[in-house]
Amino acid sequence: MSSGAVPRPEGRRGAVSEGEIESVRGFRERHRLPGLVDVHTHFMPERVLRKVWAYFDGVGPLTGVAWPIAYRQEEEQRLALLRAFGVRAFTAMLYPHKPGMAAWLNEWAVGFAVRTPDVLHTATFFPEPGVEAYVRRALDDGARVFKAHVQVGGYDPADPVLDPVWGLLAEAGVPVVTHCGSGPVPGKHTGPEPVGRVLARHPGLRLVVAHLGMPEYADFLDLAERYREVRLDTTMAFTDFSEGMSPFPKAELGRLGDLGDRVLLGTDFPNIPYPYVHQLDALERLDLGTEWLRAVCYGNGVRLFDLG
Template sequence: MTQTEADAVVRFWQGLGLPGLVDVHTHFMPERVLAKVWDYFDSAGPLTGVDWPITYRHEEEERVALLRRFGVRAFTSMLYPHKAGMAAWLNGWAAEFAARTPDCLHTATLFPEDGVAAYVREAVEAGARVFKSHLQVGAYDPNDELLDPVWGLLADAGVPVVMHCGSGPAPGKYTGSEPVGDLLARHPRLRLVVAHLGMPEYSEFLALAERYGEVRLDTTMVFTDFSERMSPFPVTGRARLADLVDRILLGTDFPNIPYPYAHQLEALERLELGDDWLRAVCYENGARLFGLPDVSRSR
């Protein structure tokens, strides 16, 4: 990364009068797990099928330093299991990472397995502020009966869940809006953050956000040149994004992105939804959701 790139990111949020950025979708995980993720992208795995060069392939300490140079005031350690028996271990690692990285929101994860309610409760009581659920990689139904008490617990605690539930880059058995709609019908107070704006089922997930007041959507990879080639966002959906101004959150997928961090911000800016919308998406909504300092009242 060049200093020019960092300067471009800082100019973006300074020009909006913000103190920085809140990024709800960044990945930090145990090094051997992250290495396997990178190996998958390097091999153009079957879910992607395209070249996917990792832009920020650096050691953990340098990746944290980069986000700080960008002015990201709060970020996450999105991590997720692909099979039973991993989630509790990942949660232990994430708790330690958050303890040594105070600007990282303490992140946890889950999987439908015996004991899931116990380790999710333990994570919440330990201070977890956001959970990651990956229906595609985990290949599980969010309506699995083992998870029902978990969703109720998280709804009661007001802890958000960032869920990869859209069918991009390739559909899974339980991806799409229908399983999530069934989940929300039972747990309408769940603070669900739909990752990638539900790519490619944008319209369906926007409809869920319009129906359920606690549903939010993150911008991860959406609107970028890379994603527009595969799953273009419908122009007709822009007015709905404007109407949902208070429930769209900045997400980037850092470090696992095939373009510079600044490009995600440029992609949001070229939607031409206005500075107030950008301020809400890039800082204020995340600040409100996670109880961070909010500058909206002082402007």
């Protein structure tokens, strides 16, 4: 666990300093990275995003701690910033918290993907009537990755109404970034067991476990070792902020290193309480080697999404 203060971004509400951009560039140069692929960034309709920010500002019950949003710029500024950091491809992680939202969010995502050529077209779903039809429509519209937020949605991922959806996504080979761990606080259907039931039925599903499955790190490493298509994203893991609440067990670092071909960079940008570079620095200080970092921050994402 780090004993240092959590780093604070230099331009939280205004322009980000050139120094912050240079810090990310320095990381890329140290590890000979042509760019970054970030599989866990959030773009969504502005009125939805503002509500998300208001939730964090209010120290919501799923967080319970102060969580100052680092990057509150307008959408175009946030996009420009990711590009300045050298992020070659990124996602638009959006998610419903109740029925009737997902299809509308997916419609918005189509337009966002059209006007944002470097985004990995993202879609979502919720256990509700018609879910199979609108997920199929999203695939037809070109969705390349889906987001499932078991904690916020409060649903069982093994709900029978979702079984055809998981089957569709497994057959299509489309990854699903899934917040299924119990951090920052447990939910009724979080943890490895519910999503493990999904994988038992769909062993070829390209499930990407968000946040390395925080705090059930070891259990989700087990799932990744059991199912060849399971991957993990690094979102917020190893940062001073998360290590203070849910430290990664040092005894498991060897397993994480061995799974280096299935670990993907994720950051939660813009909804993070520290500078973007801190996530990269946190991965670097694991001392798992440049080749591991190159795979995690770039190569694995390029291969998964066939970016060439």
